[in-house]
Amino acid sequence: MPKMKLSDYGFFEGAIAKQIPGKDVKPYSLKTPLFTDYAEKLRFVYLPDGKKAEYNPKEVFDFPRGSALIKTFYYPVDFRKPQKGRRLIETRVLIHKEKGWKAYPYVWNEEQTDAFLEVAGETTEVKYINLEGKKKKHAYAVPNVNQCKGCHNRNENLSPIGPSARQLNSLLEMPSYLEPEARVKYNEGNQLDFWLKVGLVHNLPKSGVYPEISDWQNEDVSLESRARAWLDINCAHCHRLEGPANTSGLFLDIHNTDETSLGILKSPVATGRASGDLKYDIVPGDADASILIKRISSTDPGIMMPELGRKTVHEESVQLLRDWINQMPTR
Template identity: 35%
Template structure:
């Protein structure tokens, strides 16, 4: 591995595009999903026989055994002009003896196969998003792009599969149950504590605004803006476990990177125009937008969430 084509792994049965998992390929979801130009995600995990992952902490990826494969499919429903589902790519992370490896597969137009790709590819996509037609040049990641976001302390690491993100209910073929409990039942995980400090769905308005914002920033930004990552030189610590401290969210912190705007702080309470975080999320200028990879359009709902939060911050910066 990696194989030249996705079908060689035999993760799915029947027509490949239906993504119908075979025995022991287990679907999963996370509380808040990374924004990728509104692409929908369908995730699975597979492990070899007679091995399991070891739980460490809420905020850390479990210690997965060699041979584990994390499977993440990116697709759109309601594509134009035929109002059909179109799978763009399937990203794998494969645990090998020397660490995690990336393998990205780009689907053909016939939706019959996905082939290994190590370079960034651009795919013209059009779809209906809640009644609005959207067109963009979707970009699949290169291997270097994958490494940029998935490197912590110089080691390739998964992002989403932390207990804090997995601790939720999921409806399986045999019923609805907690995902971590399901993994234990399937011998994919050794144990879990009674209480887990968990993220929430950032779009769930029944949750507190603070939890929603911290969860959004954790999954969308913390893989670069936390200790040991590519942008840990910036004065922010956006991982969910560290963002209870206001300063770690960038409140009244002066930015380091130059941009064309005149924002004095990363986040300036009740001052959207003076907050660099908002500016960078709300632009498509390649040299200034955040995240710098993984999107080509502005996540409008995410921007609105950050606007609501900034307007709620009562701290007055000097």
């Protein structure tokens, strides 16, 4: 049975709102993370003492039974000034049990002293000042237990999405608000080098030959590599052969090299009104004619993609994908 309170797991030292990882808990970050309504995230992995994850060059690492992946979602009061404080919204805990992975959402109380199991999910309102100094207010949805499997689904089994070698092949992102006692828990340098050093993973190749993926915000690399990285983490957990959207024929994982299944001049499969009058998922040179752009630009539940995990439009990624499509040579 899951714990009723996040503090009952013992993942964190002291006041758990400070998110200082405890024994056998290590922080990690993703090079290109999944978008969730502009929420900031703190990620941690717990491995039972003496246990290691198994390296996979393409997929998320195979974590041993008893492992947990912990992800806390929060909003700074002011994104420009993180020292002004933050509001913790939820912490999702994925635990690898004997019969597979289980997902449990924990919602933080108003006092910010603990988070409590909420199997039915919850919708709350969030307020903050964004990086442009604009006041923002919108709904935020905590998924219920069944909705978790809607995204964390591989071959109809619940499965983690983020911590793959390509995503961990980066420097650990250290949250700017961290107090001195928490900073010592965060290690500088390449995350995979660190995981190897402290014995968190089996069979990792030598440093320098790790799998790669782009940081979607890095303007020094190509539009295509940035766009493919964003699609890989935000869409490919469903849009892949082993995912729940496999009947669509649209496969957006970073390893796919087939232009048609990537969506280029591909007709949609049973999208109904979601496709409108548009004919193809991606029309090279014409983002406005591409169903992909229509769907990621919408907040209409009958049109939007992804279907879960957001109430807002990720304006920056929409622009990235528009630029990527518009610069494609016409066919």
